[in-house]
Amino acid sequence: MLPLEVRSILEEMRAERIRGASWLAVRGAEAYITLAEILKGGELENALREMKVEVPTVNRTMASLYNLSRFIPITGDAETVRARAEEFIRLAGEAKREIGNIGSELIDENEVVITHSFSSAILEVLRMAKKKGKSFRVILTESAPGYEGLALAGELESLGVPFEVITDAQIGISAKNATLALVGADNITRDGAVLNKAGTYPLALACHDNDIPFYVAAESFKLHPKLRANEVEIVERPYTRQGFRIRNRLFDVTPWRYIRGIITEFGILVPPKEI
Amino acid sequence: MLPLEVRSILEEMRAERIRGASWLAVRGAEAYITLAEILKGGELENALREMKVEVPTVNRTMASLYNLSRFIPITGDAETVRARAEEFIRLAGEAKREIGNIGSELIDENEVVITHSFSSAILEVLRMAKKKGKSFRVILTESAPGYEGLALAGELESLGVPFEVITDAQIGISAKNATLALVGADNITRDGAVLNKAGTYPLALACHDNDIPFYVAAESFKLHPKLRANEVEIVERPYTRQGFRIRNRLFDVTPWRYIRGIITEFGILVPPKEI
Numbered sequence: 001m002l003p004l005e006v007r008s009i010l011e012e013m014r015a016e017r018i019r020g021a022s023w024l025a026v027r028g029a030e031a032y033i034t035l036a037e038i039l040k041g042g043e044l045e046n047a048l049r050e051m052k053v054e055v056p057t058v059n060r061t062m063a064s065l066y067n068l069s070r071f072i073p074i075t076g077d078a079e080t081v082r083a084r085a086e087e088f089i090r091l092a093g094e095a096k097r098e099i100g101n102i103g104s105e106l107i108d109e110n111e112v113v114i115t116h117s118f119s120s121a122i123l124e125v126l127r128m129a130k131k132k133g134k135s136f137r138v139i140l141t142e143s144a145p146g147y148e149g150l151a152l153a154g155e156l157e158s159l160g161v162p163f164e165v166i167t168d169a170q171i172g173i174s175a176k177n178a179t180l181a182l183v184g185a186d187n188i189t190r191d192g193a194v195l196n197k198a199g200t201y202p203l204a205l206a207c208h209d210n211d212i213p214f215y216v217a218a219e220s221f222k223l224h225p226k227l228r229a230n231e232v233e234i235v236e237r238p239y240t241r242q243g244f245r246i247r248n249r250l251f252d253v254t255p256w257r258y259i260r261g262i263i264t265e266f267g268i269l270v271p272p273k274e275i
Numbered sequence: 276m277l278p279l280e281v282r283s284i285l286e287e288m289r290a291e292r293i294r295g296a297s298w299l300a301v302r303g304a305e306a307y308i309t310l311a312e313i314l315k316g317g318e319l320e321n322a323l324r325e326m327k328v329e330v331p332t333v334n335r336t337m338a339s340l341y342n343l344s345r346f347i348p349i350t351g352d353a354e355t356v357r358a359r360a361e362e363f364i365r366l367a368g369e370a371k372r373e374i375g376n377i378g379s380e381l382i383d384e385n386e387v388v389i390t391h392s393f394s395s396a397i398l399e400v401l402r403m404a405k406k407k408g409k410s411f412r413v414i415l416t417e418s419a420p421g422y423e424g425l426a427l428a429g430e431l432e433s434l435g436v437p438f439e440v441i442t443d444a445q446i447g448i449s450a451k452n453a454t455l456a457l458v459g460a461d462n463i464t465r466d467g468a469v470l471n472k473a474g475t476y477p478l479a480l481a482c483h484d485n486d487i488p489f490y491v492a493a494e495s496f497k498l499h500p501k502l503r504a505n506e507v508e509i510v511e512r513p514y515t516r517q518g519f520r521i522r523n524r525l526f527d528v529t530p531w532r533y534i535r536g537i538i539t540e541f542g543i544l545v546p547p548k549e550i
Contacts, residue, residue: 116444142521144419144442150517166522167419168444169391169474173509173527199444202477205484234448242425246417247441252448 025064032085036078063187063224095219095265100124111136117197118148119184121217138163175206185218192256193229204258217263300339307360311353335508338462338499370494370540375399386411392472393423394459396492413438450481460493467531468504479533492538
């Protein structure tokens with residue numbers, strides 16, 4: 001049984017509805033630090049074994065949680081666990097900044113960027129582009145039913161970046177009005193597919209149909225070392241409206257052939273197969 | 276100035292949020308009948324001239340309203356106006372039934388039909404398929420922000436047709452689970468494009484990407500005799516959520532190349548250009 005403090009962080013992660021795979025991975029690393037403050041020796045080792053199961057199941061679609069659980073060794077040495085978790089957090093921060101640097105170079109003057117849902121990596125790209133003095137605007141979806149897009153709208157408002165919020169259903173008609181598409185990712189599979197918020201795949205198709213370059217921004221810890229797209233479990237969160245059960249798979253799969261490049265902290269990758 | 280009774284029908288049409296182009300056209304024809312009951316001679320002629328402007332502007336995207344206003348001659352003879360409006364209503368009813376007959380033949384045993392928003396023509400197809408004893412199921416979008424899809428869900432429930440409601444953003448991932456796509460139309464343009472509820476175009480793209488046949492059902496009065504896709508005005512109905520203005524173009528444009536066929540009362544048409 002994990003200590004109460006750690007279990008409550010995992011609970012908080014499970015309950016989070018706006019922030020995505022990057023935030024969850026960092027919060028998960030903090031859970032490891034908390035664990036290393038409480039336990040040591042054999043108890044710590046047992047708890048780490050439990051964490052290796054618990055952390056990825058917070059959201060089975062997200063490669064970041066799986067990779068975090070692999071990044072932390074199973075050991076009784078609390079100092080090692082703490083150091084490794086801190087390293088993960090440091091690398092995640094550096095990766096985010098570097099993605100901002102690299103990705104913002106894709107944004108030209110008067111660019112019209114279309115995005116879907118809320119991605120902290122995309123926010124960093126846009127923040128950096130603004131910081132570099134570029135003038136551009138953003139089309140973003142409200143992203144029902146959680147309306148994560150409106151959290152992004154709030155951030156853009158603070159940054160002074162002009163934007164237009166659309167319904168999710170306008171993703172096709174609005175792609176025609178954009179010049180560049182940028183989305184985040186929750187999992188990039190071995191076969192180069194991107195799992196991201198449902199709606200990403202139709203956006204990619206509409207961009208492809210209108211010759212709008214479509215890029216994904218993702219820290220390298222979102223690359224899944226083992227699974228192919230059809231092996232990833234897609235988390236569902238159904239709800240009820242007007243008495244009807246609404247199916248709500250949170251993610252969809254965009255095949256590599258619709259992706260121009262994946263912006264990582266190491267540079268822009270083209271998917272692993274021919275493009 | 277149109278009589279109060281007629282203006283109130285036009286107001287009701289403008290305020291309608293669930294029912295689509297077919298219903299509006301029939302309601303518009305009823306407005307003509309009401310007009311012919313109240314006015315005659317020169318007054319009727321003047322009112323008809325006004326109707327020719329007013330009826331299409333109830334919703335400028337819908338070809339049905341434009342075609343209705345052309346179907347009714349400008350004359351002082353009230354009996355002619357009434358007879359013509361009644362003929363429109365009769366033809367609309369016959370067309371709907373015939374579309375149901377023809378379209379239901381496309382539905383095979385265990386078909387999984389995906390649709391978007393609410394179309395009375397599609398409902399008729401599904402109703403007829405059920406009546407013919409076919410067993411199939413339907414995937415449908417809730418269709419935010421008006422949730423017209425839930426009105427369809429209610430109808431399917433009454434018919435005893437199994438269905439699954441999804442968020443609009445799952446249109447891509449759900450297309451893979453379908454075997455046939457059926458949608459309605461608000462306007463079929465001279466160049467063979469289909470204007471229908473926004474979200475139809477990404478659904479068509481996802482069907483194309485997954486080799487799912489994509490059909491449109493539309494009475495012939497939805498064929499626009501003059502306009503091309505880029506000449507049709509797309510009606511917008513913006514709203515506010517969490518303090519943000521949400522852009523809400525009601526329709527999008529699906530090019531002919533993604534459409535397998537258009538089910539009309541005359542049979543299944545392939546779009547006017549090469550396919």
